[in-house]
Amino acid sequence: MKYIHSAEGVCQGHPDKIADQISDAILDELIKKDPYCKTSIETLVTTGLVYVAGEISTDSYVDIPNIARNVLIDIGYTKPEYGFDGYTAGVITTINDQSPEIAMGLPSHAAGDTSIVVGYATSETENYMPVACNIANTIVRKIDEARKDDIVDFLRPDGKCIAVVSYEDGKPKQLDSITLLVQHEPYVSQETLAEFLIDEILKKNVPEGLLTSDTKIVVNPIGRFIIGGPMADTGLTGRKIIADSYGTSAPSGGSAFSGKDPTKIDRSASYMARHIAKHIVAAGLADKAIVEMVYIIGGTYPVSVDIKIDKNIDKEKLLTKVKELFDLSPAGIIEYLHLRKPIYRKTSVYGHFGYEEEDFYPWEVLNPKIIRELQSLK
Numbered sequence: 001m002k003y004i005h006s007a008e009g010v011c012q013g014h015p016d017k018i019a020d021q022i023s024d025a026i027l028d029e030l031i032k033k034d035p036y037c038k039t040s041i042e043t044l045v046t047t048g049l050v051y052v053a054g055e056i057s058t059d060s061y062v063d064i065p066n067i068a069r070n071v072l073i074d075i076g077y078t079k080p081e082y083g084f085d086g087y088t089a090g091v092i093t094t095i096n097d098q099s100p101e102i103a104m105g106l107p108s109h110a111a112g113d114t115s116i117v118v119g120y121a122t123s124e125t126e127n128y129m130p131v132a133c134n135i136a137n138t139i140v141r142k143i144d145e146a147r148k149d150d151i152v153d154f155l156r157p158d159g160k161c162i163a164v165v166s167y168e169d170g171k172p173k174q175l176d177s178i179t180l181l182v183q184h185e186p187y188v189s190q191e192t193l194a195e196f197l198i199d200e201i202l203k204k205n206v207p208e209g210l211l212t213s214d215t216k217i218v219v220n221p222i223g224r225f226i227i228g229g230p231m232a233d234t235g236l237t238g239r240k241i242i243a244d245s246y247g248t249s250a251p252s253g254g255s256a257f258s259g260k261d262p263t264k265i266d267r268s269a270s271y272m273a274r275h276i277a278k279h280i281v282a283a284g285l286a287d288k289a290i291v292e293m294v295y296i297i298g299g300t301y302p303v304s305v306d307i308k309i310d311k312n313i314d315k316e317k318l319l320t321k322v323k324e325l326f327d328l329s330p331a332g333i334i335e336y337l338h339l340r341k342p343i344y345r346k347t348s349v350y351g352h353f354g355y356e357e358e359d360f361y362p363w364e365v366l367n368p369k370i371i372r373e374l375q376s377l378k
Contacts, residue, residue: 004176006164007247008240009136012075012144012349013157013183013228015235019043020244020348021075022050022068023237023259028342029067031261033060035340038112041259042237043068045230047083053094054259065091071345076148076157083231111295111330113255115266119273119291120250121281124172127364128278129354130249131172131207135163137350138205143182143197152196154188158228165210170287170310175206177216183228184220194219244352245270250290258348262339265295265330269302271363272333274353276307276326282366283374285318286311293328301329317377325370337362 010017023041030037037058044051050068072086079085121128139161147155159182166176180202184193197219202211238256245252255266262268273291280289286309294304305328307318327336334340343360355361 001170002166002168004164004166005130005132005247005249006162007130007132007136007249008243009133009138009140009161009163009350010240010243011140011157011159011182013077014160014240015045015158015230015233016237016239017235017349018045018072018075018077018230019235019237020240020256020258021345022052022071023054024344024348025067025071026052026062026064027259027261028345029062030056030058030060031340031342031344033062034058037261038263039259039261040264043235043259044237045084045235047231048089049230050089050091051094052091055096057097064093064095077229082156082229083227084229111265111297111299112261112263113265113295114297115255115269115295116253117255117266117269117273117293117295118245118251118253119270119275119277120246121274121277121289122249123281123287127354127356128281129351130165130247131210132163132165132249133247133351134354135165135175135178135206135210136161136243136247137354139163139178139180139201141350142201142205143180146196146201151200154185154193156183156185156226156228158183158225158232172210174212175210175215177218178202178206178211179218179221181220181225183225186224186226190220190224246353251292253292257352258344262334262337263330265333268330268333268337268339269293269295269328271337271339271352272326272328275337275363276322278364279366279370279374280307280309280318280322283371285309285313285374285377291322295330300331313377321374321377325373 022043026041027039039056041054068091069086077085162179164176165172237259241256257267260267277289277291288310290308292306293302295302346360356364358365
């Protein structure tokens, strides 16, 4: 059977990703001062303006305008000709306390929201991520590095990549197409830009054998891309939830991650669902695994847990074993994954999954003991 899966990767300077990074940078600064803060931050960016809104419950103070401007400068929005820069952008804040009804009725160890969460893992890559996600996120990361490390001087901060991978008999066969939309300086020719992106970025970073003579490569399909970032398009926190997760390889629970402290179960349980799915595949119980859980605000355990795998393993036994091995309560997830740490800014770009840095992505770390326990089900 033939089919395709696709994924989007987004550069640091894309408007929606700017918003995600600001929201998570504010969260990190709050967690540094108060690991038990309750935070839900939404950011909007547009020409010359950053608007930060949301709910925060903490006795600590952080300088939100300064955090926002530092994120913009770190990304590379430092020049007036970009129409948006960290030195001159206005920052408006509208921050409220948590709803008193929620605060009074919500136990500290319970779910802070009602959410569907989905975790996914596949054996098709070494990091258990869909190959299209790895390609798209690697390409935009390399584009950002080329710009920020001054490998070339003609790239601007905005950009994205969409990778489409074809499959046969459940295995990735080739990269069908890859589209790059990359902001650039006005003096560079389209030929020079395309040559650099194809020869130095694509050919050096797409896995061997997937980039073929049949792969359709598209660079800036409507021509020049000089005006970009928030000057060209308003950005909002949480508009890249598919890019943040698994592309089209798995369904989305529908919730965004950035700006939310770990009591917001749509973030923390999504990390746990990925952690469980990854262990199931690493144990050889499946080549593909989807873990779906449903939480209700105020609840201390998911009202529903389901696991879909592509091998003939007794599902009820698997569910029972997973519930034995993993604490699925909101408080248990936070403790198990060490989520009361300032780790979130780094997760807010290039996807939340697939990176094996224990300090920043504890949900990606495999536990050999748990793998052995799961292997007992074979």
